[in-house]
Amino acid sequence: MATPTVEKFLLEVSRVLRERNGPQLQDILVIEPPLPPLYNLMVNELRNAFPSGQDDALEDKCTRALPEYVEMEDGSSWTAFIKFMRQYFCFLRDVNVENLVETFQLLRNLVKQSVNALGHGSMGVVLLPTVIAFSRALTKLTIALHKKPQLIAHLIRRQAADESGSRSTLVDTAADVLRDAFSGCLNDRSVTGAGVGSDGRPMGKKISIYVIANLCLKLYFECDKIRSAEQIFVNIQNGSPPLSLYPASQRVTYLYYLGRYYFVNNHFYRAQLALQSAYDGCHSKCVQQRSRILPFLITACMTLGRFPSQALLRRPEAAGLAEKFLPICRAISRGDLATFRSFFGPEGPHTDYFLRRRLLLPLRDRCEVLVWRSMARKTFLLAGSQGDPGARKAPTFDLHDLLRLTQVLERRSFGQTQKKPIGKTHTNSIFMFQNSQQNGIKPELYVDPDVKGVAEPAGPPEPTMLDIESMVSSLIYQGFLGGFISHRQLRFAIRGAKEKGSLNAGFPNVWEVIKSRSSDAVPGWKRDEVSSVRNGVSRPPGPGMVIHLSGARPAGTPPM
Template sequence: MATPTLDRFLSSIADLVKDRDGARLQDFLQLEPPLPDIYQHMSAELRQRYPTGPKETELLRRCEALVPRSKGAPWGAFSTFMKLYFTFLRDVNVDNLLETYDLLKGLLNQCVLALGDSQMGVVVLPTVLYLSKVLAKLAMGLDRRPELIAHLLRLEGRSNQEEAAEKVTLVEKSANVVREAFIKCLTDRSGTPGVHGKPEGRRIGIYLMANLCLKLLFQCGKLRNAEQMFASISAQSPPLTHFPASQRVTYLYYLGRYLFSNNLFHPARIALQASYDQCHHQAINQKRAILTYLIPCNIIMGRFPSSHLLQRPEAEGLADRFLPICRLITRGDYIAFREHLTVGPDTEWLARKGILLQLRNRCEILVWRSLARKVFIHGGFHGDPQGQAQRGPPPFLYLNRLEAAVRWIQSQHAQSQAGFFTPRLQPDSQAGQTAHGSQIIYKAPDWDFEGVDELEAQEAVASPALLEKYADYLSPDSFFDAQGQPQMNAPGNLVDGPPAADYQQYELDPYANPTPGEDGKPTPMMRELESILASLLTQGLMRGYLTHKNPRLAIPGARLRGAVPTGFPNVWQTIQARESEDDNVPGWVQPPSATALAGGGRVVNLAGARPVGVQ
C-alpha cells in the first residue's frame, strides 16, 4: 500500500538530520491539535500501512534510514524516537487525557535519550524543549482540573495504589522527565567547562530546560527538589550573562522565589531586582509577577515601595495588597497587624502566592519597633538639651510606659468588639487579662488543663471528696510544728487550716501571680516586652541596653546625632549594611572577576627565596 505523504515526510526529516537543522526539525515534529491536513493524511496512512503489531518493526527500519551513517556508533535512540512519534500520531486519542499524557511522556523520555548522543544530540534539543512545553501544559492543566481524569484513575486502580505511598502528581512526573533533559545539557563536555566557558552544543539549553523544570516544581510545590539543580548549575554552568535576556530574566525570577521561600531575603532581593531590571519594558505581566515577590522582600528588609513604583503599569493592583501592611507596620498596632494577616478572604491572595507566612512572621518585629519608637518619642527622656556638654544620664524609656501602651491597644480592640456589628473576634485583645501564659498573644488553653480554675474554686472548701483525696497532705497523722517539734494529729484536723488560706509567703516562684505596681516585681507582660526589645537590640534594629531593675531602655552615645536616630536606626540601611558584606547569590553563576583571573590577589612571602642557580 502506497504512503506518499509519509514518504515525503521521511525524506524531509532525513535531509534535516543530515544538515543538523534542529530548529526546522522541531517545526516538522508537531503534536498539538489542531494539526494541518498533512498530518491527518499521514496518520491515516500509518493506520493502514503500519497498524499495531508486527508491522511496527518495518516502520522502525524505515526510521533507521533517517540517520546518516558515520564512523561512530549509530544513533539508535533517534530512530526509536521517530518510530514512537509516528505511533503517537497513529494511536493518540485526545478524548482520553490520561492516556495522551502517558504516550507523550514516553515520547519525551525517548527524545531525551536521543539528546544524550555526544555527536548528534544537539539536533533534537529544540524538539526536547517543544515536547517538554507540551507535556508541561497538559500536566498543569490536569493539575488544575483533576476531575477530568479522576474516573480514569479509578478505572486503572491508581488512586488506591497512591493512598499507601506518597502521591506523585502528573506535574511532578513531568518535572522529573524535564530534569533528565536538563542534566544532559548541563553535563555536555563540548567547549570549555565551568565558569570560564561559553554555552556550546547542548549547553545552550541549560537554562531553557532549567526554567521549565523550575516552573513545574513551583506548580506542584516541590521546591526541595530544586536545591540540587541550583547546586549543579553553580558547579558546572557557564556564566548566566552568556545566555539570552529572556532566559536570564526567567531564571533569576525563579531563583529569587526559591531564595525567598527559604527566608534568604537579601540574595532573593538581588536576584529579583536583577530580573526586574533586565525584563523588557513591554513585558507588563512578567514585571508584575516579579514585583509580587520583590516588594514583600523589600518590606521585610524595612524598605517600603514608593508611590512612583506603585503608579507604574506593572504595579497595578499591588498597592491594595501591600500598602495596608506598610501602614500597620508604621502604626505599631500589633493586634491590627496580626488580624490583617490572619488567614481569610483578605489574605487568600497572599497565601496563594506563597508570601503570607513570610510577611506575618518577619514583619511583626518591625511593628514592635515602631511601637517602641513612638512611645519613646512621646514618653521617653531625650536628655537635657541645656547640659549636653556636661556629663548626664543617657536618654532612656521606662518600660512600664511601653506596657501601658500595649494595654491601651488591647483595651481599644476590646472596646471595638463590644459593638453589635463586629465582623471577627480579636482574641489578642484579651491576652492581658489572662492569669496564665502570654500577656501579649492569646493562646487557647491546653485541653489537658481545661477546668483548672473551676477545680481550684471547688478545692477552696474542705469537702469530703477533697479530704479523701489529699488526706495524707491536709490532715496527716503527725507533723512538725513551726519549732520543728513532732506533733500527733489523732483527731485528723486540717494542719494548715482551710485550703483557701494564703500561702504566698511560702511561694517558691518569685514571679508567680505578681500584682502590677505592687512590691516592685515586674509583671509577666513586662518580661515579655523585655524579650521583644532584647530581640530588637540583638538584630541591630535598635541600639542601647536594658536595665532589669526599674526596667528601662537606655540609649547611650546620643549627644551627636540625637536620641531617636541613635536608638532607632534606619531598618533598611541597618540590614543592608550587615547583609551586603556577602553579595554572593547561591545559584547565580557570575563571570570570574579580574582578581580571580590574576590569581586571587594572594601575597607570596619571598623572604627565604634563594637566587637562581644557587644550591
C-alpha cells in the same frame, strides 16, 4: 502496504539531519493539532500499515530510511534517534487529544525518547530545538492536568489501591523527563572548559540550560513541588556558565523562580536581590510578568524595612497593590500593633489575597518585628528622657511605658478580632440553647464537674514586663535598637546618642542594618567570574579552582 508519505517524510528528516538544521527539524516534527493535511495522510498510512502492535516493523522502516545513523563515520551510532522517530510516528498514530491523560503518556514517552537521542556527542545538539518544543508542550499539558484533578482522579485512585506500585505522580514522571533534558544540556561533554566559546556565547547544548531549567521550575512551582527546585539551583551553581551570557527572557524568568524559591525558604534578602534583578530586567511592556514579580518583591522588601514608593505603586503592573500594602506600611511606621494585626485576621480586607499568594505569613510574622521597633521609638518620642550628654547620662525610656502602650494596643487588637465581647458562657452554648430560648424556657446549663468553677479566659493573657524585656532584647540583638536594657531600673538606654543623635543612634535604619550584615551572594545565581591568570595565560574558571579574595579592593579604588 504502501506508505509513500511516510517515506517522503523520512527522506526529508534525513536531509535536514545531514544539514544539521535543528530549527527546521523542529519545524517538521509537528505534534500539536490541528495537523496539516500532509500529516493526516501520513497518520492514515501509519494506521493502515503499522497498526498498534507493529511498532518493531515501524522501527525497521525508520532504520532502513536512516541507515547512516546505525553506524556513523566516527564509529558511534545514533540508534536512539531511530527509536525517537518510531516514537514520533507512534505518537501521531495513537494520539487522541480528547483523552488528555493518554495524550500525556504518549507525549511523555516521546520527550523521554528525544532526551535519550539528545545525548549523542555530535548529533544530539541538532535535536535540541525539538527537545525544547516538546518539553514546553509537556510542561503545558502537565500543568493543565494538575489544575484539573478530576481528569486524573482515576489515576490517583489506582495509585492508592496499588500499595506495592510506584508512588510517583503524574507530575513526578514529567519532571523526571524534563530534569534529564536539563542534565543533558548542563553536562554536555562535547564542549570543553567552562562551555563558553570565543565569542562569549555558551557552546553546544549548554546554550539551552536555562530554557530547560525554566521549564522544570515552572512545573515545580505550578504543581506545588517547590522543594524539588533546589536540585536545579545546585546543579546550575556547580556547572553552568554565567547567567549574564543568556538572553533577557531566560535571565528574568530564572531569577523570578530563584527569588520565589528563596522567598518560600524565608531568605528574604536573597529573594529581594533576585526578584529586584528580575523586575529591573523585564521588558517595560511586559506588564504581566512585572505584575507577577511585584507582590513577592514588595513583600520581601517590606520584611527588610524597605517600603514601596508611591511612584512604584502608580505603575500599571502595580494596579491594586497600593490599597493592599500601603495600609500595612503605615501601621508599621506608626507602631500601631492593633491595626497591623487587623490586616491579617480572617476579616482582614485582603486576607484572601495574601493567603492565595502565600504572602500572609511573611508579612504578618516578619513585619511585626518592625512594628515593635516603631512602638519602642514612639515610646521614646512620647515619654522618653533625653538624658544629659554633659553628665554622661544616656537618653532612656521606661519599659513600663512600652508595656502600657503594648497593653492598650493588644487589648484593642483583641477587641477588633472579636465580633462580640466575650462573656463567660461555654462556647457550645451557641449550638445548644437556641430552641429552648425560643420557647421561653430557661435552659439548664450543663457544666462538666472537672471544670466547675473554673473561669474561662476572656482572651489571651496580657503582655507582662517579661514579654517587653524579651522583645526589646530581641530588637537589640537584631540591631534594630541601639542600646541596652537596665534590668534593675527597667529602662532602655540609647548608646552613641552624642555622635549620632538619640533617634538615629537608638533606632537605626532597618534596611541599612540588614543590608550591612547581609551578603550579596545568591547561591544558584551564577554571576560573571573573574578569570584567573596562570603562567601569564588567562583561562576561564573551572571546577576545583580557588579564587582568593583576601586582597580584593572595593571597586574604583586605585591599586596600592
